[in-house]
Amino acid sequence: MPELSKALVKFDVDIEVYSVKWFFSMWSIDLPFDYAMTALDLYLVDQQRSLIRIALAIFACLMP
Numbered sequence: 903m904p905e906l907s908k909a910l911v912k913f914d915v916d917i918e919v920y921s922v923k924w925f926f927s928m929w930s931i932d933l934p935f936d937y938a939m940t941a942l943d944l945y946l947v948d949q950q951r952s953l954i955r956i957a958l959a960i961f962a963c964l965m966p
Contacts, residue, residue, distance in 0.1 A: 905965065924957060
């Protein structure tokens with residue numbers, strides 16, 4: 903996601919600002935309940951790889 907990377911650098915966004923909360927809660931704080939349960943299911947099946955994939959999917963949905 904090169905556009906996302908450029909935007910984060912341009913606006914000087916520190917990855918720790920959003921990623922720590924997301925990874926520790928596995929998105930249960932910011933996602934609707936149904937999506938949070940799906941994220942948890944993916945984590946139970948695919949472990950660590952699913953965390954990065956979910957984060958990238960959320961960013962892809964938020965990109966204009």
